[in-house]
Amino acid sequence: MALQHESTAPYRSVQRALRVLDLIARRPAGVTEAELARAAGLTGPRLSGLLRMLRREGYVTQCADGTYTSGEALDRLGTGPGAGRAPLQDSLDRLRGDLGAAVYVGRYQDGEIRVPYCADGPDTPAVHEWVDFRSSGHASAIGKCLVGQLDAEARSDHLSRHRMARLTSRTITHEGQLLTRFAAQPATVPVLDLQEYAVGTVCAAVPLTAGATAGCLALSLPVEQTHRLRPAADALNRAAASVLLALTL
Template sequence: MAPTPEPAQPIRSVQYALRVLETVARHRDGVGEELLSQEAGIEAAQLQPLLRMLRGEGYVEMHEDAVYTVGESLLMLGVGGDHRRVLQERLQDTLTDLRDAVGAAVYFSRYKDGELETTQFADSPAAPAVNQWVDFRSAVHATAIGKCLLSQLDHDGRKDHLARHKAARLTSRTITDERLLLSTLDRQPPTVPTLDLQEYAVGTVCAAVPITAGSSVSCLALSLPVDQAHRLRRAAEALSRRAAPVMLSLSL
């Protein structure tokens, strides 16, 4: 059997993490690793990194007697009106960690009600955000974010978007031919990062990876100055590997 491609691992990790959380939640007085492994149906070798991630995100807590209970972050997500605020705070913390891990500005975007929304991002002087000289909502065809989101729509959804937002030429590399763009999207493997090699802005390269959480259409992306283009693919792969906490928070 061929090995599972690396970018698919966060999806599997989230599925397992949800099983762990469900199991921990059933044991109000805490549950040890052996019983947790048995009830969740996850081998000990797979359980260890999941528990590290869940502890790091505050979803579970480990006590001195080596038992796990529900953590503060998960409890806060269950508190009515605080859910959205807590989710945004958790996401911002995760984006900041991702920025530092990949050494690039990192963005979270989604496609909602027929439009692109870049809801949160993390940048710094050492990892500057892209200069948004054209509104991302009007440049979906030219950005890694936009193409990654379009690739998650069906053919009719893509056609509808392009009918409402004509593909303008932003640089000499921008794809403006609708047939070519649709063909490119059709050939985009869901487990491979979508790239923007100076299609949106001269001097900037970007990559985006899809975030799978229910029926939502969303993605994580990063941007780099073109003189760091040699880092793009490796940074994108690292972003994909570290996407699990974002997928998990959106699934809760």
């Protein structure tokens, strides 16, 4: 399976973040922002934004003297069975609270759509999976975002194995129309699902991809909150780097 395209901005941000975290881990006594800028080759504004994200996610701590040391989330990594999953779930839970929406991570693995991670709650319920996500790649925001990242051969293979059933009156069921939609979708713009998968629910998804595996970050809202979808999707897009970093660690 090959990717047609990928959104490289989150991946590049993760590369820079990993470089900064490595430098901080090597200096347990603390390192200044100026020292980090020189060692990592980053400009002041870019480094400052990256450090804000790392502080927010708990990977680094800023001391009283202004230096940076490793934070609690970074210290927890590798300390026990399953510890590596904690930063990701923490990141998703925080994002759920910030957005006021259920949040998901989707992956395209072994030729199928999978949703291995979700953060929801009483006030932010997850969408009811009334049709298996694996069979609804033509309708759900997660599915369209993942299938849309595949190359033509892999995309054709997927659609040949999963019939484009009409799930709601808004569902696209014609392959040519869906492919046209994919071709017109900019890589940096969130993919939307306006009651195409389920009546009463709207969703958005953004690419979350590094390497050869397609991934996405998604959210869902009740249709009564459709007015919040686009701003929430933009915020989701901005959060992609921090979630990808949690996945990487």
